[in-house]
Amino acid sequence: MDHRPQAWGRPRDDVYGAYDGSYLNNSGPRTVTQSPVVTGTSVIAIKFKDGIVMAADNLASYGSLARFTDVKRLRTFLGTTVIGFGGDVSDMQFLDRHLEELAVDESYEAEPTIDEDDQEAKKASQLNAGNIYRYLQKLMYQRRNSFDPLWNHILVAGFDSASKPLLGSVDLRGTSFTSPSLATGFGAALAQPIMRKYAATEEDAAKLTREQAVGVIKECMKVLFYRDARSLDRYSIAIVTKDGIELKEDEQLEKQSWAFAERIKGYGTQTV
Numbered sequence: 022m023d024h025r026p027q028a029w030g031r032p033r034d035d036v037y038g039a040y041d042g043s044y045l046n047n048s049g050p051r052t053v054t055q056s057p058v059v060t061g062t063s064v065i066a067i068k069f070k071d072g073i074v075m076a077a078d079n080l081a082s083y084g085s086l087a088r089f090t091d092v093k094r095l096r097t098f099l100g101t102t103v104i105g106f107g108g109d110v111s112d113m114q115f116l117d118r119h120l121e122e123l124a125v126d127e128s129y130e131a132e133p134t135i136d137e138d139d140q141e142a143k144k145a146s147q148l149n150a151g152n153i154y155r156y157l158q159k160l161m162y163q164r165r166n167s168f169d170p171l172w173n174h175i176l177v178a179g180f181d182s183a184s185k186p187l188l189g190s191v192d193l194r195g196t197s198f199t200s201p202s203l204a205t206g207f208g209a210a211l212a213q214p215i216m217r218k219y220a221a222t223e224e225d226a227a228k229l230t231r232e233q234a235v236g237v238i239k240e241c242m243k244v245l246f247y248r249d250a251r252s253l254d255r256y257s258i259a260i261v262t263k264d265g266i267e268l269k270e271d272e273q274l275e276k277q278s279w280a281f282a283e284r285i286k287g288y289g290t291q292t293v
Contacts, residue, residue, distance in 0.1 A: 059081050060251075062245075063107060063245055068186050068223075069220075070228065073179070075095060076239075077106075077257055094107070095259050102149070149180060149181055177189045177191070201223055208249075257269065
């Protein structure tokens, strides 16, 4: 065998001859990925009276292996929108690059006659969270119809064209909806009941302060760390308001300890 890293798994050409490519079966049908490999777990978000708080841990798992511990799954777009990705990390990277290209295209196509001092006109000419939310819904639905889905569940947070907070969900089938609180993955079972205690309706969310919303999100991240085997205690958190986006990508849950397990009967070596 040729032990050079660039040729791992291939017989040596000088001994067995060069590959002719027939083993690739290039004449067969085009195939696409039908299952995710490296994945991220839950993304959670909740509205409050002045905006939206979103969080996701920094772990990317290779099956059940906690392989990558510094993968940021919250991305900002044009300084107006935060997008949280659950699911396949490679598809997340594709969507991130695709949206960056979209931002570049939009900046070139923007109206050049807008007065630089006219901030309202600038905002009106930019893509907002409502635009991105609808675009992703159409994109995911088109990929699903092509039998080449992007294996992601996405949350979009920002403000729509009417300057109202928008929190939307889009999955790999293109199914989309909005809600005062949203979660992907295990968070839909573990975090949503907690968030709905505080923001079951839009009226409830309008009563929440920024500090209360951040506290609810941190409590949900704590629950997910203890209950979801594919989660991590390091996470990213974003706060979206009309003033902009505050993104912290290396937060850590405080005072996390498994010491309480010593009080559970059957844990470790115990004398009964």
